[in-house]
Amino acid sequence: MADRLHNWGRWGSGDEIGTANFITPDTIAAAATLVRRGAVFSCAIPFEARGPRYPTRLPPQHLMKRSGADYAAGHPTYGTMPDGGMKFADDYLFAALQCSTQWDALSHAWYGDTLYNGVPETEIRSTGAARLGIEKLYQHFVGRGVLLDLPRAMNGGERLAQGYAISDADLDIAVRAARTEVRRGDILLIRTGHVPWFYTLADEREFWKGAPGLGRSTVPWLHAREVAAVAMDNVAIEVQPPEGADQGLPLHGLLLRDLGLTLGELFDLEALAADCAADGVYEFLFVGQPLRIPGAVGSPINPLAIK
Amino acid sequence: MADRLHNWGRWGSGDEIGTANFITPDTIAAAATLVRRGAVFSCAIPFEARGPRYPTRLPPQHLMKRSGADYAAGHPTYGTMPDGGMKFADDYLFAALQCSTQWDALSHAWYGDTLYNGVPETEIRSTGAARLGIEKLYQHFVGRGVLLDLPRAMNGGERLAQGYAISDADLDIAVRAARTEVRRGDILLIRTGHVPWFYTLADEREFWKGAPGLGRSTVPWLHAREVAAVAMDNVAIEVQPPEGADQGLPLHGLLLRDLGLTLGELFDLEALAADCAADGVYEFLFVGQPLRIPGAVGSPINPLAIK
Amino acid sequence: MADRLHNWGRWGSGDEIGTANFITPDTIAAAATLVRRGAVFSCAIPFEARGPRYPTRLPPQHLMKRSGADYAAGHPTYGTMPDGGMKFADDYLFAALQCSTQWDALSHAWYGDTLYNGVPETEIRSTGAARLGIEKLYQHFVGRGVLLDLPRAMNGGERLAQGYAISDADLDIAVRAARTEVRRGDILLIRTGHVPWFYTLADEREFWKGAPGLGRSTVPWLHAREVAAVAMDNVAIEVQPPEGADQGLPLHGLLLRDLGLTLGELFDLEALAADCAADGVYEFLFVGQPLRIPGAVGSPINPLAIK
């Protein structure tokens, strides 16, 4: 790893949470002071079948075990109180953990035969991720969130084009437009406008022809600023197709594996961005905790920005 | 409904979120000021097969679509960069939405043929809850959390006994012990010690013989204090078996249906309670947002208390 | 029902299997004598994600709970014998019961508020089909199978065109070409060539623009011949779009509901048809039993024709 930007060993040979280590009680307490109006903005798309879900994953399937219609059709009540007994609706879900707004765990992606911090790939088995599972982050990510609104900052308000590789210079422009700075422990929300565009399309196949996303020059930029996590309103964080000649998702390797930097995908930043543009405040308390699923390599989330 | 304690119509005939309406931007902003140390406490049990899950529900099943072991066994990489190409682990989940730490939506329980605010039960079908779905609460529950630690306050530190019906007087004792008051818009976390006891048992069947929980006298107490939500470390909020002669879960009817008060179950309050006992502070910022699943009648959650 | 072709009450008011009643021990014993060469032809398409599955249904998802790769990665063996202990692979399936080669149960489709034989629709609930479930047919369909090869008999060997409504006259042509007759208790396999065409398409959306299938004139034809079941190599048995002005699937009503005639879909009849064309024998022992799933409204099957 000597020739690479990396955080292996930075927090000890047994560390499993990478850049989440940049979040401390002090950074959390400071982030809470950013709540001024008590306005809450969810950054989640609806968790449903229709959506910009990676084509290799099934859409989520929500099924009712029991419904109100069953009781209307004669299903017996439970007990006798009140008024003849109780009635309960109940449901199940079958879903890819990364089918909607999500975190990628550090166990989600790698290259070579080791994951972040040298964990052998053989520790990620059918039983789940013995190390680097999403549950290791179950009390994260609470902290200072910063929105970098690239469409407004550098694209005349228009969504970024498919295949556009965001550069470190682009991020600097957005930081300046946000009239703030990026600090250690921040959760960066980078808006492209790409995910909302999906819902406007008559032919969904257009969407998959490419995506705006991070280019290679952003890797040292993120590393130098010691951000805790990066989340975007695209499907795979990095530009698609990737820079250079071949396919693949190389920044997943450079960010998740080498830096141990957790990635969030399929965010919807429209409402938050509109509010930041209106009041000029691009920093907020961010709370985006995963479900506490042992051994999972990702988690559905409903991340909140609180201003 | 004239003879009952209820909130039907209080926020209009079309309201779908009930007592969550007590949460306002002001209450949220005030709650954020309760973050002093930046200490985060998750109130979630592990989302896994072993747990005090209601016996009628299946345990969650986490399955890997692809793992590190597959790549070690020869599965081809994706792309060529870096170093031979990327590798991805991916997973699926099949789960009852209420198999672990959860919110019950207002569409989860009722009696008669209407749910909260007069919604006909026929609107809860196999397609999900057309109204009162959990997604209506997707930017809730952020607010002031208050822990009422009943074991410490009134039971010598011991978990409450199975079948113990918590009274309004018990809640008053715990409020006094917390040296604070309950305010409109609060999310009340009421500790019994029951869920953690599950994990100590050699024979799980002991656990299901009964549970401590809320008794009927707490209903007007909660109504009068205008709490936004109640969550507990038991399985069904109310005492089991219920007070009075018959089986059933009548308080689900009085709370969810009549008051429109969202209920949280299978919380783990041990770490939070120990911290509150240590620093004497029983109020905190609470963030327990559901997943944004349209039409769901509950949601798995990972609720956080931030002090 | 007086104005309709129907079988309600024909086998008693409590009957739940409809035209399967035409199958008797005598017809089964006679069918067994049709096995001459001991050649077995499966009529199942592969039960996998890629296939002409009705677009409203999810593709099946096969997931491994444990695999050989896990053991290669270090998963412990079970016991010590032989040679260090046993190893087991295990798997799960999440699937729509009608996502592949299937029977539609009599509880699958109806119109008005009653199903076959007057069963109220309110008996088909989230708990499943209290009556008319597929499990009622768990010792069916064993009997004489007859292949009607429409492409060879009347279309120059070409698959039937999308939107082609098969008439009773077409079926007569195919029966004559088969040089046999249709008898009471038969399971009719009607070939169109439509399902195999799916697999040749570069753009799957072509497939869903229409389908050849049964037209209305076949209903009295099937009724008069007292067939036990009809199965086809299309997705919905009947022509799509349907004859007449409106959309819908009216023959499901006339066949499943009124006649109580079980329907099989997504069959693959290519290998069987080639063999019948080669040896001129269009009758065989057919064994197409459903899984014994209580309350299911359909079942995946692997139907066999044995010559």
Add this chain to the structure above:
Amino acid sequence: MADRLHNWGRWGSGDEIGTANFITPDTIAAAATLVRRGAVFSCAIPFEARGPRYPTRLPPQHLMKRSGADYAAGHPTYGTMPDGGMKFADDYLFAALQCSTQWDALSHAWYGDTLYNGVPETEIRSTGAARLGIEKLYQHFVGRGVLLDLPRAMNGGERLAQGYAISDADLDIAVRAARTEVRRGDILLIRTGHVPWFYTLADEREFWKGAPGLGRSTVPWLHAREVAAVAMDNVAIEVQPPEGADQGLPLHGLLLRDLGLTLGELFDLEALAADCAADGVYEFLFVGQPLRIPGAVGSPINPLAIK
């Protein structure tokens, strides 16, 4: 393998179906002549949550996507014909493929790092069994079935005791009682009475304390008689606990891996056995085909015995 009883290479180095190779068109044609009365006996237990399912597997979960109750509650019809439009019930299943009456594929169990016929365990991955999948047997098992009724033949009609190791001598007794012989290509159904006993128990934990099943001496017996498959009304074929000092399931290794002999479990042989005792005929046409699921290591089945 030189020191073991095995069939590796017997049907070529690329063979994937093992002893199923003993079934030929001739044996199938001869088996069909065994159908005299046209009586059909399913050997499947109900595919439902309650059953003698191996405790490590989840119970199957059958869920309705749409039901009759939904339509009664106002769900819109499809089309307008007949009589206002069609109505459809539809369902999903989440199940371990081996949760009920099943075949174990040759990819289900092994020892060392190779499966039957030297297939490396690394070919069984999250993507399924690249070789030895159950789909390779999709036109099997059709052939002569023989019932060996051990309770009637050697136990006074009583079910065999838990922990009873069936010997080759026991099998000989049952063959003599059946007044027939075992031939190459047969599918042997061996009755113990164990699975039906499950349903009589008030406390299911009794069931898991042990099981009657095959002992080691039956391995050369089965090998010598060139049977195509063995199926039993127990959960794991072999005696539990196993003979000798340690736990484990060694006969799975000797039978599935070394002989390539497919195993069937969780059969219900009660009705068939009663009929065989009544008419003295213990041979029949057996049809027990798996679902055509590519890469699966087992399959739910509904096996039929036809007399």
